[in-house]
Amino acid sequence: MVRFSFCGRMLVALPQGALFWPDRRALLVADLHLEKASWFARLGQLLPPYDSIATLTDLAGLIDGTGAQEVWCLGDSFHDRDGCERLPERARTLLTGLTARTRWTWIVGNHDPLTKPMDAAGIASGASSPPDICGGEVVAEAVVDGMVLRHEAEPEEARPELSGHFHPKLRISHRGRLVSRRCFVATPHKLILPAFGALTGGLDAGHPEIVRAAGGPAEALVPVADRLLRFPLRAA
DSSP states (O other), X not given: OEXXXXXXXXXXXXXTSOEEEGGGTEEEEBOOOBTHHHHHHHTTXXXXXXXXXXXXXXXXXXXXXXXXXXXXXXXXXXXXXXHHHHOOHHHHHHHHHHHHHSEEEEEOOSSSSOBOOBOTTSOBOSSOBOOOOSSSEEESOEEETTEEEOSSOOTTOOSOEEEOXXXXXXXXXXXXXXXXXXXXXXXXXXXXXXXXXXXXXXXXXXXXXXXXXXXXXXXEEXXXXXXXXXXXXXXX
């Protein structure tokens, strides 16, 4: 575990791309994109259908390893609004077990903003409403101990802010090889988490959209063993 200070709070950057907040015993993850493979399968692009169970197994391991009592998912937890309904039984059982034993909060993202409510017969209506996703509470965003938790960073936000959305990755050349690692993007008041999902791509941490969202000079944070490597970022 690699501890670092952010806006006067001690946080822990985990190599798996999650963030642990010891004072709250809270685990924060972004962009799980559960059931992404099954979404592509409906379009005829077949991918191994194990992304959800792999992501949730990794997440369960971190909950056990850190002793987290709270879990905050910072948006795009499902790849689309019907993703929860497509979860295979094993993945659903694992997820509902996790949401039952922790204080679990889903923050909505652009991929999973709403879901279709069910009528008395269990048939989805045409309207939309905030979802009940396999347990836990669903919110648009939250303010926790003075820090804003939302899906996508807002450049003008002056309060301390934790977000996801961009799937940042640091790409560098090392000994003639291109090395790519998911990373956190940090400014004095913003922290953008990498994607945690097993089937997620990544955007170069120096991409203009990430730099714009950060709202100022930023650096990439890469936790490695017992160190936190820091790389200044410039727009690509």
